[in-house]
Amino acid sequence: xxxxxxxxxxxxxxxxxPSPSSAASVATVEGYNFAFLDEQTKxxxxxxxxxxxxxxxxxxxxxxxxxxxxxxWGTGGIQVSAAVIGADDTLKVIDQGADDTTNxxxxxxxxxxxAGVATTTKTSEAxxxxxxxxxxxxxxxxxxxxxxQVPMPEPLFRLEPRIAESxxxxxxxxxxxxxxxxxxxxxxxxxxxxxxxxxxxxNGRYLTSPSPIPKFDNPKLHMNPALQLFGAGRERRxxxxxxxxxxxxxxxxxxxxxxxxxxxxxxxxGATDSFLDEVITDDAGTRMHVCSDSDYCxxxxxxxxxx
Amino acid sequence: MNALPNSRSxxxxxxxxxxxxxxxxxxxxxxxxxxxxxxxxxxxxxxxGEVVCVVGESGSGKSTLLNALALRHDIxxxxxxxxxxxxxxxxxxxxxxxxxxxxxxxEWGFVEQNPRDGxxxxxxxxxxxxxxxxxxxxxxxxxxxxxxRHWMAQVELDPARVDExxxxxxxxxxQRLQIARNLVTEPRLVFMDEPTAGLDVSVQAxxxxxxxxxxxxxxxAAIIVTHDIGVxxxxxxxxxxxxxxxxxxxxxxxxxxxxxxxPYTQLLVSSVLPV
Amino acid sequence: xxSGTNLPTSAQQASSSHAAALRTESxxxxxxxxxxxxxxxxxxxxxxxxxxxxxAIPALDGVDxxxxxxxxVALVGPSGSGKSTLLRCLYGNxLVGEGRIEIRHDDGHAARWVDLTxxxxxxxxxxxxxxxGYVSQFLRVIPRxxxxxxxxxxxxxxxxxxxxxxxxxxxxxxxxxxxxxxxSLAPATFSGGEQQRINIARGLIAAAPVLLLxxxxxxxxxxxRAVVAQLIAEARAAGSAIVGIFHDExxxxxxxxxxxxxxxxxxxxx
Numbered sequence: 001x002x003x004x005x006x007x008x009x010x011x012x013x014x015x016x017x018p019s020p021s022s023a024a025s026v027a028t029v030e031g032y033n034f035a036f037l038d039e040q041t042k043x044x045x046x047x048x049x050x051x052x053x054x055x056x057x058x059x060x061x062x063x064x065x066x067x068x069x070x071x072x073w074g075t076g077g078i079q080v081s082a083a084v085i086g087a088d089d090t091l092k093v094i095d096q097g098a099d100d101t102t103n104x105x106x107x108x109x110x111x112x113x114x115a116g117v118a119t120t121t122k123t124s125e126a127x128x129x130x131x132x133x134x135x136x137x138x139x140x141x142x143x144x145x146x147x148x149q150v151p152m153p154e155p156l157f158r159l160e161p162r163i164a165e166s167x168x169x170x171x172x173x174x175x176x177x178x179x180x181x182x183x184x185x186x187x188x189x190x191x192x193x194x195x196x197x198x199x200x201x202x203n204g205r206y207l208t209s210p211s212p213i214p215k216f217d218n219p220k221l222h223m224n225p226a227l228q229l230f231g232a233g234r235e236r237r238x239x240x241x242x243x244x245x246x247x248x249x250x251x252x253x254x255x256x257x258x259x260x261x262x263x264x265x266x267x268x269x270g271a272t273d274s275f276l277d278e279v280i281t282d283d284a285g286t287r288m289h290v291c292s293d294s295d296y297c298x299x300x301x302x303x304x305x306x307x
Numbered sequence: 308m309n310a311l312p313n314s315r316s317x318x319x320x321x322x323x324x325x326x327x328x329x330x331x332x333x334x335x336x337x338x339x340x341x342x343x344x345x346x347x348x349x350x351x352x353x354x355x356g357e358v359v360c361v362v363g364e365s366g367s368g369k370s371t372l373l374n375a376l377a378l379r380h381d382i383x384x385x386x387x388x389x390x391x392x393x394x395x396x397x398x399x400x401x402x403x404x405x406x407x408x409x410x411x412x413x414e415w416g417f418v419e420q421n422p423r424d425g426x427x428x429x430x431x432x433x434x435x436x437x438x439x440x441x442x443x444x445x446x447x448x449x450x451x452x453x454x455x456r457h458w459m460a461q462v463e464l465d466p467a468r469v470d471e472x473x474x475x476x477x478x479x480x481x482q483r484l485q486i487a488r489n490l491v492t493e494p495r496l497v498f499m500d501e502p503t504a505g506l507d508v509s510v511q512a513x514x515x516x517x518x519x520x521x522x523x524x525x526x527x528a529a530i531i532v533t534h535d536i537g538v539x540x541x542x543x544x545x546x547x548x549x550x551x552x553x554x555x556x557x558x559x560x561x562x563x564x565x566x567x568x569x570p571y572t573q574l575l576v577s578s579v580l581p582v
Numbered sequence: 583x584x585s586g587t588n589l590p591t592s593a594q595q596a597s598s599s600h601a602a603a604l605r606t607e608s609x610x611x612x613x614x615x616x617x618x619x620x621x622x623x624x625x626x627x628x629x630x631x632x633x634x635x636x637x638a639i640p641a642l643d644g645v646d647x648x649x650x651x652x653x654x655v656a657l658v659g660p661s662g663s664g665k666s667t668l669l670r671c672l673y674g675n676x677l678v679g680e681g682r683i684e685i686r687h688d689d690g691h692a693a694r695w696v697d698l699t700x701x702x703x704x705x706x707x708x709x710x711x712x713x714x715g716y717v718s719q720f721l722r723v724i725p726r727x728x729x730x731x732x733x734x735x736x737x738x739x740x741x742x743x744x745x746x747x748x749x750x751x752x753x754x755x756x757x758x759x760x761x762x763x764x765x766s767l768a769p770a771t772f773s774g775g776e777q778q779r780i781n782i783a784r785g786l787i788a789a790a791p792v793l794l795l796x797x798x799x800x801x802x803x804x805x806x807r808a809v810v811a812q813l814i815a816e817a818r819a820a821g822s823a824i825v826g827i828f829h830d831e832x833x834x835x836x837x838x839x840x841x842x843x844x845x846x847x848x849x850x851x852x
Contacts, residue, residue, distance in 0.1 A: 172408060179441040180427070252448040254447050516724065562676070
């Protein structure tokens with residue numbers, strides 16, 4: 001069986017870089033269509049995706065199916081990936097930046113078993129990357145597809161709970177409400193307090209939720225060479241940011257958008273330019289900072305050791 | 308012209324308002340609820356800087372009329388035209404949603420009877436006033452806040468309270484906050500629905516005086532619905548009296564109140580409790 | 583039927599050259615039509631009180647009145663003869679049933695005749711703003727507005743700057759013996775006489791070309807009556823056409839150039 005994923009270990013030991021599995025070495029589960037969903041469903045999702053790509057940032061409804069995992073665990077992202085993935089694709093799945101967390105491992109195994117596709121942990125080698133809550137540090141290139149898992153696609157939902165009204169606001173491009181919310185943040189905290197799921201304007205038109213990625217990653221959305229797709233299973237919406245689309249994070253002229261900064265560097269690879277997780281290492285509360293992006297960190301560590 | 312030699316002829320004798328056309332033209336306006344008349348056959352013109360009060364008792368149709376004029380209800384009969392800042396006459400019945408909403412946010416204002424209906428209670432005073440500015444693209448936090456402070460001063464609220472929530476203000480102050488929220492985009496036409504109802508008498512007087520001076524200084528046109536004749540006497544140029552959905556009398560405020568012709572008007576005027 | 587007469591009052595007849603000069607003036611004025619400022623013709627008015635079963639109370643039954651620049655016409659007659667009613671009709675405050683009321687109105691662009699009985703509300707307000715002034719018997723108090731601002735307001739409305747308007751208001755209040763300590767207060771708590779003088783100041787400050795005065799000297803002492811009489815004389819000298827009701831005969835004799843006798847309407851109008 002030698003499921004490639006079983007060979008991945010959870011430590012960041014640079015000596016054993018996990019190798020991508022090839023399609024031939026994976027046995028697919030019997031009785032399921034390629035990538036689990038039936039062809040009609042995949043076609044329906046692709047039609048919706050085409051519409052989403054044609055109207056960047058606009059939420060397109062789709063017939064979200066019952067998936068073998070509950071809502072809130074990435075059913076939207078999985079359906080989008082299932083609709084676009086092909087036999088020749090190489091899939092990477094990350095959760096909070098890491099390939100080796102439980103959810104990432106399970107989703108990757110799901111596709112390996114139902115589609116028999118090759119999988120990888122290396123950002124540069126993947127053709128489809130499904131993610132929850134992070135964008136990889138390594139720059140993406142043309143031809144890659146990023147699939148984001150989205151819990152709540154509607155950026156206005158806390159400010160305007162009425163669906164009919166929020167639809168109208170989107171239709172008319174009336175986003176003053178969101179600006180008022182940011183204004184209130186500055187009044188209350190002296191600065192815009194949102195640190196993740198920071199609202200953006202896509203292609204100068206639609207207010208969009210970039211999914212709960214940290215605002216640190218927002219600049220990566222802008223003019224990205226890759227195709228970015230967003231799937232929300234429970235809410236039955238998907239949307240898209242086509243390659244090279246301008247994406248602007250909302251701010252005020254005198255309170256411009258700023259990304260997070262740390263005083264520390266990664267304890268493992270020494271990076272100062274990546275998103276750092278703070279890890280508590282013992283009961284005394286000792287902390288260390290490590291890169292959230294496991295592939296990035298691992299590559300840098302490996303490069304250091306080779307050097 | 309006779310009279311004082313220098314001063315008067317030299318003074319900027321404010322001649323007729325520059326726009327010699329009505330701001331709003333209402334013709335045969337009617338709104339029904341099934342067989343019941345909400346309001347019917349209402350015809351009048353509103354000129355820039357003019358304040359018209361619509362008075363009547365409950366069920367007179369005055370609120371229906373106001374809501375129809377402010378495009379909150381569709382009308383069943385008649386026409387409604389508005390002259391935009393560029394001078395063109397717009398047929399409001401055929402105006403699309405986007406334009407309607409923009410109009411209501413910029414050139415028009417609506418002061419609700421209960422200020423809580425016209426304010427965002429979970430947004431600070433400054434945020435409430437800055438709301439319309441942000442809706443039309445204002446992007447500088449400092450500017451928005453100082454404009455909000457300016458307008459708070461205009462409505463006699465302490466600008467230092469710009470970051471407080473509306474719930475921290477009294478009813479009369481909330482009403483003034485609502486007025487500031489509407490005036491920040493310098494509208495030309497403001498609708499008001501019983502702006503002083505529910506306020507203490509001394510607070511009413513203060514608010515009316517504020518409205519009076521704002522209307523004059525900003526050359527606002529206003530349509531004010533009220534059941535209180537005293538309000539009309541104080542701030543309206545013209546008066547429209549409604550009963551059972553129809554206009555029974557209309558004219559100069561002091562003329563309608565001092566020399567009422569219609570039986571209902573006479574009843575209204577004579578019913579006012581003497582002070 | 584009440585009618586107009588051009589005969590001067592007996593007091594004037596018996597008096598000095600001053601009266602004679604006035605009479606001469608009014609005669610020579612009569613020959614100059616372009617000095618006519620107000621022309622009321624065939625005024626009829628009946629009050630209909632619906633609360634009293636539609637009772638009809640006739641008030642005016644065919645009044646004619648022409649007033650020229652510099653004239654002051656005093657309406658004389660017993661109470662109930664329609665004097666106040668006529669004044670209010672001339673101001674557009676009361677409606678007339680029949681007749682015309684024409685005012686020579688200069689709106690800043692050109693002079694033209696406005697018929698108050700057919701004019702729109704807007705036109706009437708325009709006439710009142712620049713041409714037609716009215717001093718009622720009672721000061722309508724607006725809460726919170728200071729005495730100074732009440733008096734200065736008509737000038738501000740005309741476009742005078744605040745400083746000028748306030749300055750003239752102060753002068754006038756001074757002449758009318760309103761103490762300076764009261765200028766910044768709202769007049770709601772002042773005495774009747776004080777309120778009346780403020781009313782007069784407000785009514786006369788803008789020197790309207792046509793002035794309507796309803797009992798301007800009621801509740802004033804002799805000293806202040808004299809001041810008011812002087813102000814009226816100055817207005818006339820500046821060319822205002824004035825119609826007034828003067829309860830006090832001495833003042834009337836002093837300020838009026840002629841009178842119009844009025845009598846109550848005896849029979850209900852048809």
